[in-house]
Amino acid sequence: MSTVLFAPETFNLAETTRAIEVARRLRGRHECVFAGYSERYAGLIEDEGFEYHPLSPELTDEQADQLIRFDQGRGVSHPFTPERVRARVQSELALNKLLRPSATVIGTTLSQMISARASGVPLVYVKPFAYSWPHLRQADSLPLLQENRRLSRAVNTGAALLLREAARYTTHKPGGFSRVAREYGVRLPRRTVEALDGDLNLVASISGCLRPYRLPPHYRWVGPVYARLPLEVPPEVEHLVKTARGADRRVVYFAMGSSGNRDIVLRVLRELSRLPVTVIAPVARYLEPGDQERLGPHVHVFDLLPAHRLGDLVDASVIHGGEGTVQTAVASGKPFLGIGLQLEQRWNVAECVRFGNAVGLTPHQAEGERLRRALESLLRDPRLRARAEELQHRLAGVDGARNAADHIHELVS
Template sequence: MEKKVKIIISTIFQNGGEATRALEMAKIIRKHQPNDYRAEIIFLSHSSPFEKIAREEGFEVCTIEPKAKFANFHDDFKTRFGELIGDYDVAKEYLESEIAIYKRLKPDIVLHGFYPIAGIAKRMITPHIPSIAFLPLPLTENYLDEIKAFPDELPMARLPKWLQKFVIKSIPRKMMLKNPALRHSVIAQAAFDLGWDKSQPLRGTFDMLRSENYLINDFPFFYKKENYEGNFLFTGAIYSETISKENNDPEIIKWLLADNKRKKVFCTLGTSGDKHHLIEVIKVFNEGEGKQWSAIILSPPAICDLEEAKKYVKNSNVYITNQFVNAKEINEKADVVICHGGQGTLQTAITSRTPLVGIATQPEQQINLEHLSEFGMAERISYWNWKATYIRKKVSKILSHTTYKEKAETLNKLSQTIPTKQLIGERVWDIIKNLSL
């Protein structure tokens, strides 16, 4: 007899990285579905351009209140340092809505990304809802032993790297847990006011994302795997090509086919950057060595109006677009990528064997970029150094030293040894088979 299982996937569905990771997770689960099971997979959304993509892929989407008002989720959340949601009323409304939809849909299991609202709501339901957290990092207390640098937002981040490592090692674990980057106190207060059991800790990120099972979507060789329990599975990185399409823009095709000696640079800051970051990238190609390079620059509407971005261009070899592109195809032709530290963007560069210059717009992005920098295929620039002259200098360094490209090729080969989709599919269905359906 066929067993039915209802799966809810909850992420910040407005965010490109979270949404595309979630879509890939859903496709993997469906592909590995045993013959005697039938999965009903439902995405939760507060209104997102990715809803259409999810439906086209054959999944259900449940759009819930409050509806997103802005293209960038940070604006809806009123995000500030250490507070994913910086406004109490917003946090409470999102949490109430999440709890209500769980009660109405009665899922057998919840899969959630880096989204404390989902991590908290699932544990405020009776009866208990089993869960799997799919995260870009192993976000539990033991992860503190992996941290080597302070978040860019803190003054201590300006210390030399060797000194940062020394200081961090000398900080007691209890003090580390009070790191302001981890607190999310606004969300915690909303949870307490809605009935969170105060006997259960809710001190910050680790508690809020607590789950019975974790799928860590990153390469295992970047971590001390022995520090993590058996419910942590390092799967390798996943990213979805769902939103990619054939590049049919004549300007992009011309760039891809160009056989001149100009070095090609692809710039993609996603929706996690801001207008200042984008403008500094455009200026890279207006002076000095940058005038000899050609570039494709993505200008998401959530970050900067296309016509405004074009006003800063002084190089005829630079093309700016606000459309979705086949990023992998462009990456493969690029000599260097300038990007943010989102996992999907970095993974695309890795699979394309393309070295990169990156900026972290969130603490987890900083860690992603540090991994690639230490490996030798990337240069990370702190946000206070994100200026056209400095970016140009780093791009030039990568173009001048073949070791960056060689390291990118090495990491690509290592990544191919990890059967990511198989690991995820088998683990998820092993967990589901042990549920009382």
């Protein structure tokens, strides 16, 4: 039985759980082993019974938050100095020598772009479609502005054209990655956007089910891959839902994944607390002592919850637009409000807004009357609910994790 190494960035909840879901479907056909740099969500891997190798240098929570701010455009610095990239590659090469994997499966673990190739190991990237090169080549609009006005549409159309041409000619890579790649004789693709590809790219997005996008030969559609945490719905949640139904209150699920921040979480929770709804929110990591008490009796905060088991219990969701949360909301058959915190998340939300099962706001729009109107439309607009049910049925037979596992099996067999 050959070994497949899964190496997500384990500070990222969606990446970590996506890798776990694919490994679950591959386990039994191949030995699935994990490695990562952050302890933030590494425990989820070990809870599933997978062997986990913590690599050095460790990525601290502070550095992980720095990367999230950089990804969202809220910061200009990142921890990937040449020294750190070099140390990562050395650590990964040592693990490759120990495990001799037949393939390495990554999320956005960029150092593996060097180490896997230096080791001669096929690199598989389970990735979003948004802002990949095939997406940029075919996109006719990008969701920079949310308003459905002539000027907004013109700006979004122009943005797609400009970004496509910029991607066509941009060759810059962070100095640490280029330098270390040269040291190991790894030749990265010239275009920056293509340097972010694996040898095999498995697109875990719903976009391919919504529009007829074309993919290059080293890409495959696999479909939605989202977390199915091995947790039961807490009895407290079931009691809250039963009480809300008895009082004729709607139930709203609110989650911000691993890329939220305290400001946006509190803003949304305050608005939700003013509506006649019961809120179930696994956002405890973003709050400080005393926050919840100020949110009133109908906002209930938790740590991680098995979101995929809550579909029949909630009436709508408010989420940040990460692929996993969007796909979980779609699978529930309920409409959602998406507040994209960075460009990829805005695209995920925009795809569903276009389909008709979602409402989208930017973080700056997510307050006051505008947010209240969006939340009320989620709960009252029958067209949103009908389209949400339609998309749920369209995707019901798609097992993205199984499809991804089958492609990996085919690659290494």
